[in-house]
Amino acid sequence: MSRKxxxxxxxxxxxxxxxxxxxxxxEKTLENxxxxxxxxxxxSFTLAFGNGFxxxxxxxxxxxxxxxxxxxxxxxxxxxxxNAVLILFCNYVNFIWYQxxxxxxxxxxxxxxxxxxxxxxxxxxxxxxxAKGFMESWKNSTKKEIVEQKLIAKSANAxxxxxxxxxxxxxxxxxxxxxSALIDENPNQAxxxxxxxxxxxxxxxxxxxxxxxxxxxxxxxxKTYAELLKTRFEDSVTFExxxxxxxxxxxxxxxxxxxxxENCIKHNFATSGKPLHIKIFTENKNLIIENNLQTxxxxxxxxxxxxxxxxxxxxxxxxxNVFVEKSEDFFKVKLPILSEKLNNMETYTPSExxxxxxxxxxxxxxxxxxxxxxxxxxxFVPFLFFINWQTSPNYWWAYWALFGWGIGxxxxxxxxxxxxxxxxxxxxxxxxxxxxxxxxxxK
Numbered sequence: 001m002s003r004k005x006x007x008x009x010x011x012x013x014x015x016x017x018x019x020x021x022x023x024x025x026x027e028k029t030l031e032n033x034x035x036x037x038x039x040x041x042x043x044s045f046t047l048a049f050g051n052g053f054x055x056x057x058x059x060x061x062x063x064x065x066x067x068x069x070x071x072x073x074x075x076x077x078x079x080x081x082x083n084a085v086l087i088l089f090c091n092y093v094n095f096i097w098y099q100x101x102x103x104x105x106x107x108x109x110x111x112x113x114x115x116x117x118x119x120x121x122x123x124x125x126x127x128x129x130x131a132k133g134f135m136e137s138w139k140n141s142t143k144k145e146i147v148e149q150k151l152i153a154k155s156a157n158a159x160x161x162x163x164x165x166x167x168x169x170x171x172x173x174x175x176x177x178x179x180s181a182l183i184d185e186n187p188n189q190a191x192x193x194x195x196x197x198x199x200x201x202x203x204x205x206x207x208x209x210x211x212x213x214x215x216x217x218x219x220x221x222x223k224t225y226a227e228l229l230k231t232r233f234e235d236s237v238t239f240e241x242x243x244x245x246x247x248x249x250x251x252x253x254x255x256x257x258x259x260x261x262e263n264c265i266k267h268n269f270a271t272s273g274k275p276l277h278i279k280i281f282t283e284n285k286n287l288i289i290e291n292n293l294q295t296x297x298x299x300x301x302x303x304x305x306x307x308x309x310x311x312x313x314x315x316x317x318x319x320x321n322v323f324v325e326k327s328e329d330f331f332k333v334k335l336p337i338l339s340e341k342l343n344n345m346e347t348y349t350p351s352e353x354x355x356x357x358x359x360x361x362x363x364x365x366x367x368x369x370x371x372x373x374x375x376x377x378x379x380f381v382p383f384l385f386f387i388n389w390q391t392s393p394n395y396w397w398a399y400w401a402l403f404g405w406g407i408g409x410x411x412x413x414x415x416x417x418x419x420x421x422x423x424x425x426x427x428x429x430x431x432x433x434x435x436x437x438x439x440x441x442x443k
Contacts, residue, residue, distance in 0.1 A: 005048070005052070009044050009045060009048045012044050013037065013040045013041045013044045013045070014037065014040075016040045016043075016044065017033075017036045017037040017039075017040040017041075020036055020040065021033050021036045039094055039098070042090055042093060042094070043090045043118075046086050046089065046090050047083065047086050047087075047090075047122050047125070047126075050082055050083075050085075050086045051079070051082065051083070051086075051125075051126050051129065054078050054079070054082050055075075055129065055133065058071060058074055058075055058078065059133065062074065063137070064133065064134045064137035072134075076413075079123065079126045079127070080123065083119060083122040083123055083126055084119060086122070087115065087118050087119045087122050088115065090118075091106075091111070091114065091115055091118065092106065095111055095114075110389075110393075113385065113389050113393075116382075116385060117382045117385050117386060117389075120378055120381055120382035120385070121378075121382055123378050124375060124378035124382070127371065127374050127375050127378055128375060131371040131375065134371070179193055179194060179197065182231070182232055185232075189231050189232070192231065193228055193231055193232070196224070196227070196228050196231075197228065199224070200221070200224055200225055200228070203221050203224075210254050211253070211254075211313075211317060212251040212252065212253060212254070212317070212338060213251065213252065213253075213254040214248065214249060214250070214251055215243065215247050215248050215249070215250050215251065215252055215282075215287060215337060216248035216249065218252055218254065218255075218256065218257050219241065219243055219248065219257070219280070221255075221257070221258065222241075222257035222258060222261060222280065223239075223241065225257075225258050225261060226239045226261065226278075229261065229265060233265075233270055233276075234272075235272055235275060236270040236271055236272055236275050236276065237265070237270050237275060237276045237278065238275055238276070238277050238278065239278050239279075239280070240277070240278070240279040240280070240281075241280050241281070242279070242280070242281040242282070243280070243281065243282050243287075244282050247282040247285075247287070247337055250285075250337045250338060250339050251337070251338040251339075252287055252335055252336075252337060252338070253310060253313045253314060253317065253335075256287075256310050256335055257280065257287075257289065259307070259309060259310055260289045260307070260310070260333055260335075261278065261289070263307060264276065264278050264289070264291045264331075267295060267296065267331075268291060268292075268293065268294040268295060268296060268331075269294050269295075269296040270294070274294060276291060276292065276294060277291060277292050278290070278291045279291070282337065283334075285336070285337050285339070286323075286334040286335060286336060286337060287334070287335040287336075287337050288332060288333070288334050288335070289332070289333045289335070290330055290331070290332040290333075291330065291331055292329060292330055293326070293327070293328065293329055293330055293331050307322075307324070307333065310322060310335070314335075314336065317338075318336060318338060320336035320338075321336070322334065322335060322336065369412075370412050370413060373408075373409055373412050374409055374413075377405050377406065377409050380401075380405075381398070381401060381402050381405065381406075384398040384401050384402075385398045385402075
């Protein structure tokens, strides 16, 4: 036990001793004050060390977060047993050893009532400490999860920004390569290409910072870019676009078509005798870019961005994968078409971890309600017994509150800790199966 805990127990001892000395001690002498402090210290330190030992032992073996049900049940059982033993020990020392009262009356009359009241008070304090430990464990776990999620989000955001920043120089590098080739081959076309490239580059600057763009926007850009490629390769390259109207309103990552068109040109040779055929079409909620395979060796100055960039950006935005198919005759890339857009992201679908977290949050609320009920029970029932003791000691009407409210607390505990839930679920499944079999008979 830490020094801070010992200091807290000392202050509690002094406060409780002062209360009993001022209101329940007839003779206000120094000797009685010291004895009152010693007796209160006997109770406070015995209960604190005993409950602290049990609590620490349970915390080492069972986590409030991972083993909530088992930890709660063992905590309740052990708390009741340990406090019963400790309270009886302290009361025996106080009444029998110190005050020299008759041991035969230890469980009767005023001593019996005091046993019960002091036990309930100790259970109240223990329940508060257990609830405090429970809340601290979940709070620390939640803080840890929030920090981890923030780190993941920051890492993903940094990775995404890095991927997007690759697009600008990549496009410029490849466009300048095309322009360099056109200057030697056809200066007039090079001039036209430069003018068109400025329009396309404006689109690159506008779209590269977005996470998603519509298929229609990307398709319009791809067609313009394809015209530039046709300017250079003429009839050596052909393009075929076949996109259904419904898909045009859906979404893809920006500049994906431009990168894949560049890959087609870069990885394949194209001549008038063996033209390169590039088809862009939709199928099964995928945007497909397919070309006949005419592989050539890559130049040494290849940047290596292209397809890897697209795959990485899709991985950060959705669980749907980019598929690549390759045969001896064709090369095909399937880009997932995202049907809806919500905050620049695909429609939110909770993950298994998020579903588990929501269930855990609901579980925490149920346990908080139960502990609130238990603490209220432990507070008010001893208070009722105290009033009963002071007003009508011959008739213990407080037992009605004890048993009535106690049944409610037990029923609440049964509901919270799931006792009998498996049986209930089995009965529901059995009933549903029976209904299904009867419906089949009537068909």
